[in-house]
Amino acid sequence: MAAVKRNLLKIFPLVNDDFRIHIIRGGEEVILDSYDENVATELSSIITLGDSYKKLIARVPNYYPLYRNDLVESRKSYKCPLTLTDNEGASHEYELEVEGWIGTYKTTRGRKAEVSDFPDNFISLYANNKMGEFNILPIVGQNKLNEVYVVGQLFVDLFEKSELPDMSLSNRQGYKSDDPRYIAVISFVRETLLPDILKKREKFADITKSEKKKKKLEEIKNDEAKFRQSVESFKGKTAQCIIAAIGGQDRQNEMTDIVNTAINENMPELGIKSQIDNNKKKILISHTYNDKPLADIVFQMLLHNNVPAEDIIYTNCDDEICRIPEGVSIYDYLRNFFVESYSTQKIYVLFITSENTQRAWGAMAEIGAAWITQVDNKIFNIPPFTPKHPLNDEATWHSTERDEHGTLSMSKLNADVFCQKIEHVCDQINYTKRTREENKTYLSTLVAIR
Template sequence: MKEYQLNVDPRILELLGPNLYTNIYYVLAELIANAYDADAKNVYIIANKDDIRVEDDGHGMSYDKGDISNYLNVAGVSRVKEVDSFSKSGARRKMGRKGVGKLAALSVSENVDILTVADSEKSGFILSRHPDEGSKLRAIPDSDVTFDYVEDHGSAIVMRNPQYRLDKTLSVVKRNILKLFPLINSEFRIHVIRGNEAETIDDFDRNVMTELGTLISLGDEYSSLVDLVPDVYPQRRKDLVTARDEKAIPLVMKDIDGVEHEYTLKVAGWIGTYKSTRGRKAVMSDFPDNFISLFANKKIGEFNILPVVGQNKLNEVYVVGQLHVDLFELTELPDMALSNRQGYKSDDPRYVAVLDYVRKELLAEILRKREVFTDIGKAKKKLQKQDEQKSNEDKLRRDVDAFRRKASGEAADNLMNLGSGLSREAIEGAITKSINDNSPDLGLKSLIDSQKKKILISQTYPDKPFADIIYQMLLHNNVPADDILYTNCDDEICRVPEGRGVYDYLREFFVESYSTQKIFVLFVTSENTKVSWGAITEVGASWITQVDHKIFNVHPFRPEHPLNDEVQWQSTNREEPTKGELWMIPLNADVFCQKIEAVCLTLGYEKKSRENNKAYLGTLIPIRSD
């Protein structure tokens, strides 16, 4: 008669079982990891009406050879020396270490059937939160040890009357498992089954990479992932997708015997950003689509460090990554994983080093790539919009010219027939003049005007800090960024599209245009203006076309004609004439706000109050007494 002795105080099962894992998918990840350590090639997750069953075709456990006795040694350390770190076949590095993963299923069910077969030798018992007296577990007769998919070797974990359920949609189950256990390939497949439905997870890479717009891979093992990222913008691919060597970080640590050694912490894996978040909805709060996971020996250690390393920026919603740090699980070093495999000890030097690298280097770089991706997309849309605008402008020109010719010609013929006594040329000339004078009232230019930039911030690059303040104040007063032309703006939407010159744009849509809308120019003038050919050209163009403008000047420079230097300009101070910190006295801050508000009133934007504007301006530039 077989006996199944649990070598632990039974109270530990009642205390730890229900609380060890907080999510069904963490439990599945633990059971999948056990199957991996058993050299399984297939894992079957079967959602039945009254139970959740996890089968694998690994080696199984032999009662006679002591495998089950070892299994029931709860919290027995499975890896002491490096030789213990590999599976029975020697082909896989083992994931398990603490010996508590077997309790994972007790987080789901009070009683769990453990069924196993090794070389046709069957065994079975019920793992329970409440074992019989003496820590005895109830045996399952060999005749009742049956499997759905396993034959000569393997195991099954049957969680009866589960407290948690898998999502109703198998594709969601598949996606959640991939987030926690990415080690899927032709040598290790996971099958999710519910009734007649089945999903096989056999290719992690294509499930994720096709959704990305940017990627940084680390290490040779992950370099091939770059080929799976879609070629959205071929000409800029090198700026968006990069294969790097794994990151090496030197560390000095004490081993489990207290002896200090030098180690090299290596970070491999990948980090990327999604092309879009459209249509993404986190089905479970535990598993958002934006995350950076940490793995060791291919096993999940912490699902998401993004809240710790991130800065809560809006574009972090696009970030996704999986980083592998095997030094976390080096057998000779202290165990740093929390007991439930849902995090690491926060003060461990290995953990601190990885967070520091991700925070300062890796995350910052992928967010820069995301900005490039966004800028390219906006530039493409902007070119399309401006091509459409130019087409509308050309059509307006043709339509107005045709209207003028036809209207003046027909009217001249009619008047000639009435016998006015004037020459046809004189009649047609008078009619043409009248049409030209009144054609803006026809409303033909409304579509063109709606597509144009309304405000030009004219500045030199050294004066960008001051121009940025003007730009921020315009946005604060409800001026859309799309209405502003600002060549040095950090927001791509305000810049002229790649390949187009700012002067070509101004000529096409403000000088040669049949619509009468003119751009409103905000001049940033300083000592830098005198040595900038571009700034001088813009000043001359504004005078020739007689556009309205405001002057924001940096002392001690004095604006001159052809700018309208007869009216008050706004004055701002700078520590040095051409560089240094900007600041304003209260009077000039008030004048600054007055001019911004005047621009908004002229162009029909809903401005903020003076008090509100002065308060906001104070957050952008120091306002102090002279």
């Protein structure tokens, strides 16, 4: 009965208090009396067209109040003028009006309960409150993955204006694709409405990922704080017990310092930081936006050497998982990884340097933080810039040439040095690196080697 109800609602979604459908089988009875208001509670975003559908916005859950206006939107009905020929062969000006709504589900998990269920992602067309075409999504969409979240109902009464030619197909399950009215609606949905709702779906997905990142970051900070507190308590109690056992109360301060020093030196032997270390980012790609092309090459080479994207901080990465969580200050975020703590794992910094570096406050701040905390780092430089202190200017750095058009290239020697540095980072942080030949071959697909 539940499957029958779900599928009938997709065919007859205009049920209400005045038009109900009763499903009766034996002693069972199910009444269908509403659709769009119920489905709205399952959405993450919505765009309504026309005053009659504004009320649906209130039914969409407010998952992220700060971003509410980005996820739900009420618009006026879409109108456009058309010149059409009536049944008598005369041409007249008409106004095509589209009302209704389009939205995206929060999730598709568990929605298709039965194999025989009709699709949940569809955009239906109606005229005079009658369904004319169940799903135009295959026509207006581009078969993108996130289109599985889309659902909508659009109402175009001009489709069934009696003085105009009948545009319904002979089976009454669609419309003639060459009718100007149909072409206008398809064009509006394909070029405007569908792209707009998919942007809202992407925004919802980005916010959700960001919130998860923030939660994980907060968990790391809390774990660090709890661990710090427990270690300090352990050190204090241990020192007291040792002093009491050997009768060293008259030298309490001196003995406490000796015990604390011994504990600090041997903390890594305990292996009790592994859980916190495993939750921390491992690599920071420090760069300016103008040097993103070289930073992208470094990022791709890390991935090629089995470094997970989630272990990397890369603020201008095309992959959202590496960027700073939305709504979090970049400096607050980085401070959690640069700060000295009981953690045995410090972040490894890969500096992308050029003439742009000394003009970028963010990049200079990262260089200073790395120097203060003495973290390991590598330099990938673009001449004519010369790395200077506090960068490790005594170590050999890699050089990539950039011409006046912004095209990057490197010599065979520097290509080898590039691969050597990437492989060394992998060795230091225990990733399974590729062979030198494999790395040089892959690098040649990312940049010209001359």
